[in-house]
Amino acid sequence: MSTSNRTNVAIIGMGTVGAGVARLLIDHGDRTARHAGKTIWLSKAVVRDLNKPRGIDLPAGVLTDSIDEVLDDPSIDVVIQLMGGLSPAREVMLRAMEAGKDIVTANKALLAEHGGELFTRARQLGRSIAFEAAVAGGIPIIANVSQCLSANQILSLEGILNGTSNFIVSQMDEKGVGYDETVKLAQQLGYAEADPAMDVDGTDAAQKLAILSHLAFGATVDWRDIPRSGIDGLDPADLGFAGRLGYRIKLLATARLEDGELELSVGPTLVRKGTPMAEVRDAYNAIRVVGDAVGPVFYHGLGAGQMPTASAVVADVIDMAVGRTPITFQTLEYFSEDRPARAVQRDVAKLRGRYYFRLRVANHPGTLAAITGVLAQHAISISSVIQHEDVACENQNDGGIPTVPLVIMTHEASEGAARLAVEAIEGLDVVDGDVVRMPVRG
Numbered sequence: 001m002s003t004s005n006r007t008n009v010a011i012i013g014m015g016t017v018g019a020g021v022a023r024l025l026i027d028h029g030d031r032t033a034r035h036a037g038k039t040i041w042l043s044k045a046v047v048r049d050l051n052k053p054r055g056i057d058l059p060a061g062v063l064t065d066s067i068d069e070v071l072d073d074p075s076i077d078v079v080i081q082l083m084g085g086l087s088p089a090r091e092v093m094l095r096a097m098e099a100g101k102d103i104v105t106a107n108k109a110l111l112a113e114h115g116g117e118l119f120t121r122a123r124q125l126g127r128s129i130a131f132e133a134a135v136a137g138g139i140p141i142i143a144n145v146s147q148c149l150s151a152n153q154i155l156s157l158e159g160i161l162n163g164t165s166n167f168i169v170s171q172m173d174e175k176g177v178g179y180d181e182t183v184k185l186a187q188q189l190g191y192a193e194a195d196p197a198m199d200v201d202g203t204d205a206a207q208k209l210a211i212l213s214h215l216a217f218g219a220t221v222d223w224r225d226i227p228r229s230g231i232d233g234l235d236p237a238d239l240g241f242a243g244r245l246g247y248r249i250k251l252l253a254t255a256r257l258e259d260g261e262l263e264l265s266v267g268p269t270l271v272r273k274g275t276p277m278a279e280v281r282d283a284y285n286a287i288r289v290v291g292d293a294v295g296p297v298f299y300h301g302l303g304a305g306q307m308p309t310a311s312a313v314v315a316d317v318i319d320m321a322v323g324r325t326p327i328t329f330q331t332l333e334y335f336s337e338d339r340p341a342r343a344v345q346r347d348v349a350k351l352r353g354r355y356y357f358r359l360r361v362a363n364h365p366g367t368l369a370a371i372t373g374v375l376a377q378h379a380i381s382i383s384s385v386i387q388h389e390d391v392a393c394e395n396q397n398d399g400g401i402p403t404v405p406l407v408i409m410t411h412e413a414s415e416g417a418a419r420l421a422v423e424a425i426e427g428l429d430v431v432d433g434d435v436v437r438m439p440v441r442g
Contacts, residue, residue, distance in 0.1 A: 004038070005038045005039060006038055006039045006040075006041050007036065007038055007039070007040050007041065007077050007078060007317075007320070007321040008041050008043045008075050008076045008077050008078075009025070009040060009041065009042055009043065009076065009077065009078040009079070009080055009317055010042075010043055010044040010045065010046065010070040010073075010076050010078075010079050010080065010101075011042065011044070011045045011046065011080045011082060012046040012067060012070065012079060012080065012081050012082065012083060012092060012096075013046070013047075013081065013082035013083040013084070014045050014046070014047045014054055014063075014082075015082065015084075016190070016306045017082055017106060017133070017306060017309045017310055017313065018045065018080075018082045019054050019055055019056050019306065020306040020307050020309065020310030021080060021082070021310045021313050021314060022042060022045060022054075022056050022058060023056050023310070024307075024310055024311070024314045025040055025041075025042045025314065025317075026042060026056070026058070026059070032314060032317075032318060035318050035322075036317075036318045036321040036322055037321070037322060038321055040314075040317055040318065040321055042058075042059075042062060043062065043070075043073070043075070043076050044062055044063075044064055044069055044070050044073070044076065045058060045062050045063050045064070046064055046065065046066070046067050046069070046070060047063060047064075047065055048065060049065075050063060050064075050065050067092060067095075070096070070101075071095055071096060071099040071101075072099070074100065076101060077101065077102065077320075078101060078102045078103070078104060078317055078320050078321075079093075079096040079101040079102070079103055079104070080104045080105075080313060080317065081093050081096065081103055081104070081105040081107065082105070082106055082107070082313070083107065084107060084109075085107075085109065085110075086109060086110055086113055086114070089107055089110050090110060090114050090117075090118070093105070093110070093118055093129075094118070094121060097121060097122055097125050097127040098125060100125075100127070101127070102127050102128045102129070102130075102320050102325070102326070103122070103127065103128070103129045103130070104129075104130045104131070104133075104313055104316040104317055104320065105129065105130075105131050105133075105134065106131070106133035106134050106309055106312070106313055107131075107134060108131075108134035108135060108204075108207050108208055108211060109198075109207055111131055111134055111211055111335070112207035112208075112210050112211055112223045115211070115214070115335035116220070116335045116336065118335070119335040119336055120335075120336055122329070123329075123330065123336070128320065128325045128326045128329040128330075129329065130316035130317075130319060130320060130325045130329075131211075131316070132312040132313070132315060132316050133309050133310075133312035133313045133316070134208070134211060135161065135208045135211055135212060136159070136161060136208070136285045136287060136299070136301070136303045137163070137285060137301070137302055137303040137304045137305065137308040137309045137312060138301050138302050138303070138305075138307075138308030138309065138311050138312055139285055139287065139299045139300070139301040139302075139303065139312075140299075140312065140315070141212070141287050141299055142215065144289070144297075144299065145157070145212060145215045145216050145289065146215045146328070146332050147328060147332070149289065149291050149294060149297070150332075151291075151293055151294075152291030152292055152293045152294055153257075153291065153292045153293075154216040154217060154257070154289060154290070154291055155256070155257055155290045155291065155292055156254075156255065156256040156257065156288075156289075156290045157212060157213075157216055157254075157255050157287060157288065157289045157290070158252055158253065158254040158255070158256075158277070158287070158288055158441075159252070159253055159277075159285065159286055159287030159288060159299075160250055160251065160252065160253075160277065160280050160284070160285050160286050160287075160303075161204070161205040161208045161209065161253045161285055161287070161303065162199050162204050162205045162208075162251060162285075162303070163191060163282075163283035163284060163285055163302065163303040163304040163305075164186055164191045164192045164196060164199035164200070164204075164283065164304070165199055165200055165205070165230070165231050165251040166250065166251065166280060166281075166282065166283060166284060166285070166303075167182075167186050167189075167191050167192075167282050167283040168182045168183060168186055168192075168200065168231060169231055169234065169239075169249060169250065169251065169268075170281045170282050171185065171186075172234070172236060172239060173239045173243070173248060173249070174281075176236070178236070179231075179232075179234065179236075183196060183200070189283075190305070190306075191283045191304065191305075197232075200230045200231050200232040201228075201229075201230035201232055202228035202229055202230040202251065202266045202267065203223075203228070203230075205228070205251060205253045205266045206223045206224075206226045206228045206253070206266045207223045208253065209221075209223070209226060209253040209254075209255060209264065209266060210222070210223040210226065212255065212287075213255045213262060213264065213343075214335060215332075216255065216289075217255070217257055217262055217342065217343040218342030218343055219262050219342065219343040219344065219345070221262070221264065221345060225345060226264045226265065226266055226345075227264070227265045227266070227267070227348050228265070228266035228267060229266070229267040229268065230251065230267075230268075231251050231268055234249065234268055235358075235436065237358070237405065238268075238356075238358060238436060238438070241356075241358060241386065241405075241407050242270050242356070243273075244386070245270070245356075245384070245386070245407075245409065246272060246273050247270040247271060247272055247273060247278070247356075247440070247442075248270070248271055248273055248278045249268050249269065249270055249271070249438070250268070250269055250271050250277060250278065250280070251266070251267070251268055251269075252266070252267070252268075252269035252271065252277070252439075252441065253265075253266045254266075254269075257343060258346065260343060260344075261343065261344055261345065261346035262343050262344065262345050262346055263346050263351050264345055264346075265351065265439070267438065267439065268438050269438060269439050269440070269441055270356050270438055270439070270440040270441065271441050271442055272441065272442030275442050276288070276298050276300070277441070278442075280300065283302060283303065283304055283305065284300060284301065284302055284303065285300070285301065285302070285303025285304075286298065286299065286300045286301075287299045348415055348416075349414065349415055349416030349419070350414060350415070350416065351414065351415040352412055352413065352414050352415070353412060353413075353415070353439045353440065353441075354383070354409065354410055354411060354412055354413075354439065354440040355380075355409075355410045355413065355418050355437055355438065355439060355440060356407070356408075356409055356410075356436075356437070356438045356439075356440055357407070357408040357409075357410070357422070357425075357435055357436065357437055358405060358406070358407050358408075358435070358436040359371075359405070359406050359408075359425065359431055359432075359433070359434075359435045359436070360403045360404070360405055360406070360431070360432040360433055361387075361403060361404060361405075361406045361430050361431055361432065362402070362403055362429075362430040362431075362432070363402045363403060363404045364430075366430070367406075367430040368385070368387070368406070370428055370430050371406070371408075371425055371428065371430070371431070374421055374424045374425050374428070375408075375410070375421055375425075377421075377424070378413070378417040378418075378420055378421040378424075379413065379417060380410050380411075380413040380417055380418065380421055381410065381411045381413075382408055382409070382410060382411070383409040383410055383411050384408075384409045385406070385407070385408050385409075386406070386407040387404060387405075387406050387407075403432045409440065418437065422435045422437055
């Protein structure tokens with residue numbers, strides 16, 4: 001094993017984040033040693049291609065393409081597992097723990113999918129897993145929810161958990177850039193992957209919300225069961241109407257505890273201008289947590305990128321070296337297959353909130369009355385209405401009837417009532433096409 005004044009670590013997966021972690025460990029060893037009370041030594045870095053440029057000069061003997069060199073080395077204490085995807089990342093993590101290594105990871109998809117198995121196995125083996133970088137990049141939200149706010153019952157958390165989507169929406173809203181063009185820009189800047197589907201369809205945010213909900217509420221949530229929609233179908237017209245109403249649209253992940261049940265959702269949401277969440281721009285993340293003792297607490301910072309994520313990874317390594325992680329890992333209710341959930345997911349139809357509706361309607365008398373009649377039948381009252389009458393906004397539906405956009409803001413109603421009302425409204429002869437529906441905050 002390593003000497004008492006040194007913790008030996010290995011990185012498995014030297015992509016963008018791995019290179020950032022290596023840079024912090026090599027270039028700022030004095031800093032990490034000061035916080036850890038001992039030297040943190042990068043012993044090995046496992047890669048698939050030994051000849052690929054990585055933007056950092058590693059000491060001789062560190063780079064290898066053999067995972068066995070790490071697993072078979074008893075002097076290596078901590079494995080920094082930065083492989084993406086589910087397999088072979090899951091198998092590598094299990095093998096590393098069985099070889100006596102503690103784990104630091106940034107793989108949120110792996111934790112969302114196999115967290116119960118991995119954490120249970122870690123406890124059986126007397127090992128620890130740290131995962132601050134798995135949610136919100138450089139924002140220390142895992143430590144704050146699971147440790148710093150542990151005197152509280154968390155009542156709610158909501159946030160912008162995907163920097164790629166926030167960058168895209170910000171560019172579309174503030175600069176009037178089209179969706180496809182903005183996605184290409186996000187890819188060029190390194191915010192979006194070559195295939196950005198998991199970012200823009202809400203999957204990434206749902207996986208992170210499932211992890212946070214487990215930590216905050218003791219809930220066992222399959223991220224697939226979280227109602228979610230993404231920004232890939234967002235119409236610039238809605239950004240414009242939201243702005244005129246005093247709101248911005250954000251891809252918001254929300255969890256609320258109500259009577260022992262969780263209200264969970266991910267989707268484009270109207271957030272009132274001037275509130276901290278509405279002012280989060282570009283690739284930044286933000287999370288608002290409400291505790292019964294502390295009240296509301298707001299966290300804001302870069303949720304992705306090489307160095308913000310590397311910052312969170314190295315902080316976990318330092319906590320491992322100091323001995324904080326082994327203590328908290330064994331005592332806190334992290335993912336476990338043998339512990340019952342303390343909170344369950346609420347029936348989606350019972351969720352309540354305000355809504356934004358946009359639809360195209362026939363421009364003749366009686367149209368508004370027909371629509372408000374449907375809303376009244378479902379006990380949904382109207383807060384405000386915008387109907388454009390200028391000719392520039394008009395077009396012809398298939399029947400040759402002029403149509404105009406109609407925007408309705410509702411008072412609070414149930415999700416079930418809103419869904420049924422939309423279905424009924426879309427069936428009216430005076431309505432052309434589908435109704436756009438989004439929740440409203442603030």
